[in-house]
Amino acid sequence: MKAIIVGAGVAGLSTYLQLRKVLPSQDSLTIHIYESHRPQGLTPSITPDTSLSKQGDLTDTTAVVGNSIALVPSSIRLLRYIDTRLYDIFKVRGYRNESYTFKTARGHRIAVTSTGDKACPQEYTVSCPRYGLWECLRQVVGNDKIQYRKVVDVDLSGEKPVVKFADGGEEDADLVIGADGVRSVVKKGLFGEDDKRQYAPRYEGFCGVGSFIDVDIPEAITRHKSIVFTFGPTGSFGYCSAAPESQRKLGWWSNWGTPDIPDSNIVNSEEIRRQLRERHGTWKDPVIQYIIENMTTDRVYPIWTTPDLPHWGQRGAVLLGDAAHTLPATSGQGAGQALEDSVTFSLLLSHFLAKVETAGGDLTLKEAIELSSKGLYEIHQQHHF
Numbered sequence: 123m124k125a126i127i128v129g130a131g132v133a134g135l136s137t138y139l140q141l142r143k144v145l146p147s148q149d150s151l152t153i154h155i156y157e158s159h160r161p162q163g164l165t166p167s168i169t170p171d172t173s174l175s176k177q178g179d180l181t182d183t184t185a186v187v188g189n190s191i192a193l194v195p196s197s198i199r200l201l202r203y204i205d206t207r208l209y210d211i212f213k214v215r216g217y218r219n220e221s222y223t224f225k226t227a228r229g230h231r232i233a234v235t236s237t238g239d240k241a242c243p244q245e246y247t248v249s250c251p252r253y254g255l256w257e258c259l260r261q262v263v264g265n266d267k268i269q270y271r272k273v274v275d276v277d278l279s280g281e282k283p284v285v286k287f288a289d290g291g292e293e294d295a296d297l298v299i300g301a302d303g304v305r306s307v308v309k310k311g312l313f314g315e316d317d318k319r320q321y322a323p324r325y326e327g328f329c330g331v332g333s334f335i336d337v338d339i340p341e342a343i344t345r346h347k348s349i350v351f352t353f354g355p356t357g358s359f360g361y362c363s364a365a366p367e368s369q370r371k372l373g374w375w376s377n378w379g380t381p382d383i384p385d386s387n388i389v390n391s392e393e394i395r396r397q398l399r400e401r402h403g404t405w406k407d408p409v410i411q412y413i414i415e416n417m418t419t420d421r422v423y424p425i426w427t428t429p430d431l432p433h434w435g436q437r438g439a440v441l442l443g444d445a446a447h448t449l450p451a452t453s454g455q456g457a458g459q460a461l462e463d464s465v466t467f468s469l470l471l472s473h474f475l476a477k478v479e480t481a482g483g484d485l486t487l488k489e490a491i492e493l494s495s496k497g498l499y500e501i502h503q504q505h506h507f
């Protein structure tokens with residue numbers, strides 16, 4: 123079987139690892155991964171390849187939108203299930219949060235709740251830079267497995283799906299995995315013109331900003347090993363440690379409601395500071411005030427989601443991760459859901475492919491792929507909605 127994975131983000135790379143782990147007949151399995159953004163350097167100066175994507179686009183790619191990410195215990199458990207190396211390098215890269223602290227803008231602490239999960243008591247929520255998880259995945263997959271070609275179209279009208287590239291090339295495969303995020307080209311291939319209307323990404327009426335500051339981690343975090351969330355009438359503000367205890371990397375973010383999508387997501391840092399003062403300047407937490415006065419960032423990200431789709435795959439193409447179901451960035455669940463998709467889809471495909479390969483098996487390859495996409499969608503509908 124030949125598979126093409128479009129997008130080397132969380133969903134694409136974890137699916138690669140999982141397919142390599144569970145599919146039968148690895149010798150006859152070919153997997154190509156195509157990614158539109160080439161990382162230009164290693165942490166912390168990772169920047170997108172501007173020749174492939176204009177920086178000013180309101181894109182949500184991992185290479186462009188920085189900020190912190192937190193993986194909850196069930197997602198950490200999935201990392202271990204997918205590949206123990208992934209689990210090991212991610213855990214030492216992040217900060218082990220034992221609790222969430224919730225506060226009001228007036229400085230009152232509302233609650234401190236444990237991040238622990240009865241199903242995996244030894245695990246806690248781990249926070250790190252968003253690109254940190256991505257880099258861990260790239261390390262385990264191997265950078266040489268990723269080819270930098272932007273996909274512009276997926277034609278599903280023929281015998282096999284055909285992927286078309288910005289450089290004019292084309293390639294067919296038995297299976298095309300759309301792991302290409304909120305603005306998925308594979309989704310457009312599946313839903314055609316509808317993607318412009320009914321199934322197009324939706325602006326949620328919220329925007330966010332955030333970045334990192336190299337500073338001693340405040341006691342508000344270290345006391346309870348906490349991620350701190352503060353809510354007020356003008357928005358929310360959060361901060362966490364985004365590196366192991368021995369390091370000084372404070373991650374922060376601010377979200378606010380606005381009916382208008384910004385014209386550009388590149389904004390002058392001083393203008394962002396002015397807006398932060400306007401929204402949070404009277405909030406009582408001194409850590410928030412310190413961050414506002416010392417932060418630098420020039421990027422605002424509008425928060426997009428995808429509407430419910432009637433299916434996640436047909437005619438040899440399947441959508442995983444944000445391409446299928448973008449959650450608001452504020453939910454802190456999107457990467458975990460992408461990992462769940464990778465594991466679930468790969469296990470289903472492995473199950474149905476075994477039926478194709480069994481002597482006298484009654485399924486064709488096409489049917490096995492179709493049943494796997496359908497199964498993923500049905501499981502998700504039952505458990506998540």
Ligand SMILES: Cc1cc2nc3c(=O)[nH]c(=O)nc-3n(C[C@H](O)[C@H](O)[C@H](O)COP(=O)(O)OP(=O)(O)OC[C@H]3O[C@@H](n4cnc5c(N)ncnc54)[C@H](O)[C@@H]3O)c2cc1C
Binds near residue numbers: 128130184191192442
């Ligand atoms: C600011 C912010 C904070 C977040 N915090 C959390 C959190 O705390 N916890 C959590 O679980 N989730 C969080 N999320 C959500 C999480 O980052 C996403 O859900 C997750 O990255 C989805 O992974 P994905 O692989 O599906 O999509 P992406 O990460 O978007 O990856 C898609 C990949 O496809 C590539 N691509 C796109 N189009 C093409 C094309 N045409 N051709 C080739 N390649 C293409 C992109 O460059 C990208 O590398 C956050 C999101 C944001 C924006």
